[in-house]
Amino acid sequence: MxxxxxxxSLEVSANSTVQQLVEQLDLGHExxxxEHNQHxxxxxxxxxxxxxxxxxxEIVRFVGGG
Amino acid sequence: MDGFTIAGRTFTSRLMVGTGKYPSLPVMRDALAASGAEIVTVAVRRVNLEAREESLLAYINLDKYFLLPNTAGCHTADEAVRTARLARAAGLSNWVKLEVIPDDGTLLPDPVATVEAAEILVNEGFVVLPYTTDDHTVARRLLDVGCATIMPFGSAIGTGQGLPNPERLRRIIELVDGRVPVVIDAGIGAPSDASLAMELGADAVLVNTAIAKATNPVQMARAMALGVQAGRFSYLAGRIPRTEVASPSSPETGLIAKESAPTTAKA
Structure with a gap:
């Protein structure tokens, strides 16, 4: 889906959880x-x-800034 | 120990350092160490899904540094509140350096939207450190809504113009009167600027560009730490008032030479 x-736009398998998406994107250690549908x-x-x-x-992380 | 306290948490280093614009992450890491900073600022951005980017946090020891996320890049109160909530959800703390800056190229804060966002965030339990102008009425509004610091600019972000209006900053420091720390944020170009900020009675300064873009960022980080320390010691020691009339440092009596010679000032 x-x-x-x-x-x-991204393709993920049906019934995925956010945790699975995070792992699919290799962000498990970040x-x-x-934010999921504004929540x-x-x-x-x-x-x-x-x-x-x-x-x-929306998936965010910390980057360099002032 | 000459520390200062934000929302119940005491810090000994009066130099806060940003983590943007360094030539590389290892240089940033070494500059942070050289600065002696305890509070370091970071920005919140979308993860880049197209290209894998090195993790900033791999270069920041969270046992050693207190991470202060900012809302840089937010043009409205709503965006800033949303970004602050995301930063908190990342699980480090409920502190936020609040920046609401219109998209007009000046990088000067929107004081009205900043007060509005600050009030919302304070009510949600955030420790709010707002970046603001050097206007004392805005500072009072930010105090009124419960901000944990007041962070007026010296001059515009990244300009390195130092403190062209020290009297305005002094007025804010007098107005705040120790109720919360005053941190001079933005515009500092050299350690002498940081010294001046501290001599005025600021509790701390926040520096990013002046260190990150120096020819030697690590050395400049150290220089900035010394500048802050010199200015702080000077403030505590109490500088002499400026006077119109010169006064000699050496005795005016007991001079050799002719009794009839007129006394000359200074040596």
Whole structure:
């Protein structure tokens, strides 16, 4: 199924969780934050948050800044 | 120990350092170490899904540094609040360096939107460190809504113009009157600027570009730390007032030479 992650279209398998998406993107070891359909997830919720067709996710991390 | 406290947490280094614009992450890591900073700022950005990028946090020891996420790049209060919430969700802390800067190329803060966002975030339990102008009324509004520091600019971000309006900063420091720390953020170009900020009575300074873009960032980080320390010691020691009239440092009596010669000032 198609979802949108960080403004880009992405293919994931049906019934994926956010945790699976994070691992698929190889971000398992990064300190990240995820917004799922405008709702910010606590890190503990990644495993139970299920992704559906057409969902929109934002995944952010820390970068250099002032 | 001459420390200062933000929201119950005490720091001994009065130099906060940003992590942007370094020639490389190893140079950033070494500059942070040389600066002696305890608080380092970071930005929050989308993970790049196209190209794998090195992790900033691989170069920052979280046992040693307190990470302060900013809302840089946010043009509105809503964007800043959303970014702050995301930063908190990443699980490091509930602190945020609040920046709301209109998309007009000046990098000067929007004080009205900053106060608005600050109030929302304070009510959500955030420790809010707002980047603001050197306007004392805005500083008072930020105090009123419960900000944990006031962070007025010296001059515009990245300009290195130092502190062209020290009297305005002094007025803010007097207004805040020790209720929260005042941190001079942005515009500092050299250790002498950092010294001046501290001599005015600021509690700390935040520097990024002046270190990151120096020819030798690591050496400049050390220089900046010394500048901050010199300025702080000077503030504590109490500098002499400026006067119109010269006064000699050496005794005016007991001079050799002719009794009739006129006294000359200074040696």
């Amino acid at each position: 198609k979802i949108t992650v960080n403004g880009k 300190r990240i934050a995820v 910010i997830l606590e890190p503990g919720d990644f495993a139970t948050a299920t992704i559906e067709e057409g969902d929109t996710l």
